[in-house]
Amino acid sequence: MAENTSNPATATTAAEAVTTIVAAVQEEMKPPQEASKEAPIVTADKTRPVRIIVGSMAILTFLLSLPVLASVIWLLYMKGYDCESLLRLPKLQTGIGVALLFVFLISNLVVFLRAKVHALGLLVVMVPLILMLTMGLALVGDYKDESKAVIGSPTWLKNKVYNDNNWNYIKSCIYDSRTCDDLAARSLSLEQYDFSARKLSPVEFGCCRPPVICEMDYVNATYWRRNDHLGAGSDEDCDTWQNDEDVLCYDCIACKDGFLKAVRNKWWRLGLFLVLMSLLLIAAHLLLFIATVWERLGGM
Secondary structure: OOOHHHHHHHHHHHHHHHHHHHHHHHHHHHHHHHHHHHHHHHHHHHHHHHHHHHHHHHHHHHHHHHHHHHHHHHHHOOOOOHHHHOOOOHHHHHHHHHHHHHHHHHHHHHOOOOOOOHHHHHHHHHHHHHHHHHHHHHHHHHHHHHHOOOOOOOOHHHHHHHHHHHHHHHHHHHHHHHHHHHHHHOOOOHHHHHHHHHHOOOOHHOOOOOOOHOOOOEEOEEEEOOOOOOOOOOHHHHHHOOOOEEOOOOOOOOHHHHHHHHHHHHOOOHHHHHHHHHHHHHHHHHHHHHHHHHHHOOOO
């Protein structure tokens, strides 16, 4: 009976020992398992800031392309300056608008496909952006003599406006647009001081009134009394001016300068816009490319 009583106690003790050993083994095995599970989480934390940077650069590049789209709408739907159609400028305006639409589409296509074609995409988008920059510099007049052949550049415009054959058509167009007649109608009740303080357009100032150097006495906007003792004849335009509504100062150098200034200002502003936007987009795409490559390398 003594042997039968001791056997259950021995079995219980052995079972408890086995249970303790198993628990100890499980406890020892647990930290490596948790470490292996936490390893991917550490990697994900490293790449998360890179993904944020890439996403931010993609959004910034898209936002920078929106002014390009706005300029497309402006170029395609804006009415050209009076008489500039004689210089084929509306065709240039439409051509630049279509080209900018292409730049907008290519830029955003590269942004959305950056993960697949990051290197090729950078090369594809840089070509139209560099052409855009070159065209902008030409319109601004940065190339001087080299921009003579570029339609819309300051040198090209000056050569066209000062060409006698072209000017005959331009001055007829200015006359038909009734620019000076409208100025006279708006200034009927103005005295000389009020008229002098009035801001005139370049064409109105150059074509509808005699040059200031002539020192003529104001009667109305298109009629001035010549004063032979004060400076009449001191400038070629002073002799060209006539108080005839069909003549006025349409043949004056000042009239050519006024028309040239009005047209050139528009294209100079467009050129400046092209330069600034192309530089910003080039910088944005370069930074996006660098961030994308960094992301592919795991943020190292």
